[in-house]
Amino acid sequence: MxxxxxxxxxxxxxxxxxxxxxxxxxxxxxxxxxxxxxxxxxxxxxxxxxxxxxxxxxxxxxxxxxxxxxxxxxxxxxxxxxxxxxxxxxxxxxxxxxxxxxxxxxxFSTMAWAASRLSDEHRVQVRPGRVLDDRARLIIGPGTGLGVGSLMPLPGGGWEVLPCEGGHVDLPVTSERDFAIWQLLREKYGHVSAERVLSGSGLENLYRMSCQLDGVEARCASAAEIGERALAGDAYADAVLEHFFLWLARVAGNAVLTVGALGGVFITGGIVPRFLERFQRSGFSSAFAARGKTSGPYLDQVPVWVMTAExxxxxxxxxxxxxxxxxxx
Structure with a gap:
């Protein structure tokens, strides 16, 4: 050629x-x-x-x-x-x-490259906001693991992808329920990273630990089954899935604060797009910016999309x- x-x-x-x-x-x-x-x-x-x-x-x-x-x-x-x-x-x-x-x-860097040029037909906005074109964009994707990366706009046009290992940051704890689950995860794994919850195996962890805390019989053996039961009306599986989405909001918001990603957030991976309608009904959007008096306003206008490209x-x-x-x- x-x-x-x-x-x-x-x-x-x-x-x-x-x-x-x-x-x-x-x-x-x-x-x-x-x-x-x-x-x-x-x-x-x-x-x-x-x-x-x-x-x-x-x-x-x-x-x-x-x-x-x-x-x-x-x-x-x-x-x-x-x-x-x-x-x-x-x-x-x-x-x-x-x-x-x-x-x-x-x-996962290719997910960031894709986010630089996705058309509206290949993304769904799940949180409104204002895009600052000269600021970074965050890409985060719970799937087999938790991928995190960012896109930096270049002065002459184009983008630079900044790969990282953001899936291995400490899992944030913001409630007594979070803390109880975090303690069980620490007993099992030692260090508790965000990926221990925000991944396919992480959703399974979250379900099992929740059942253990509540004295509930675990009926789901896989992440796919948890999601299927949640969509079919199983209230307990649905509550676990909701907790997953709230934890994703916290981790994504923390990453935006770290890299200054006021250009928006793009969610990809194998989990969220599969449950897109349920995700849109979740508390993700409000939890994303539910912060202190400084960080809350900083995050309030940051838009979020789910990447739906095949x-x-x-x-x-x-x-x-x-x-x-x-x-x-």
């Missing part, structure tokens, strides 16, 4: 986790030919890329630019996946596939690659 192809936005993008690798073509800011491949079916990531291109009828020679979102901390060297056998050896990968550019980014990781990988190529031109 020559430079004109790169500027037109044609590239291969991927979003690779421990189990599945999602691939797509990025052309003119649009995702095409999305496919999901099982990592276990391929000895190496190069083999998966070749098979994907064969499946969608795209010759390898036509692809010169690739961006892969990888689950884990991405540095300058080779990348080893934590939960599968793949290793991306940058120089060998680029040479074998004949690439001009290979960009590896953290998988493949934000792939979309964000395309945006990240596009800006990287633009910066090099």
């Amino acid at each position: 020559n430079s004109s192809n790169a500027q037109s936005g044609f590239a291969l993008v991927g979003d690779i986790g421990g189990t599945n690798a999602r691939f797509a073509l990025w052309r003119g800011e649009v995702l095409e030919s999305i496919q999901v491949l099982a990592c276990a079916d391929y000895p190496r990531p190069e083999d998966a890329v070749r098979d994907y291109l064969l499946r969608v009828g795209e010759p390898l020679a036509g692809v010169r630019n690739v961006c892969l979102a990888c689950a884990g901390p991405v540095g300058a060297g080779d990348f080893r996946f934590t939960n599968n056998h793949w290793v991306i050896r940058r120089d060998a990968f680029r040479a074998e596939l004949g690439l001009s550019h290979l960009l590896l980014v953290n998988d 493949h934000p990781g792939l979309f964000g990988a395309g945006v990240a690659l596009e800006q990287a190529l633009k910066n090099e031109s």
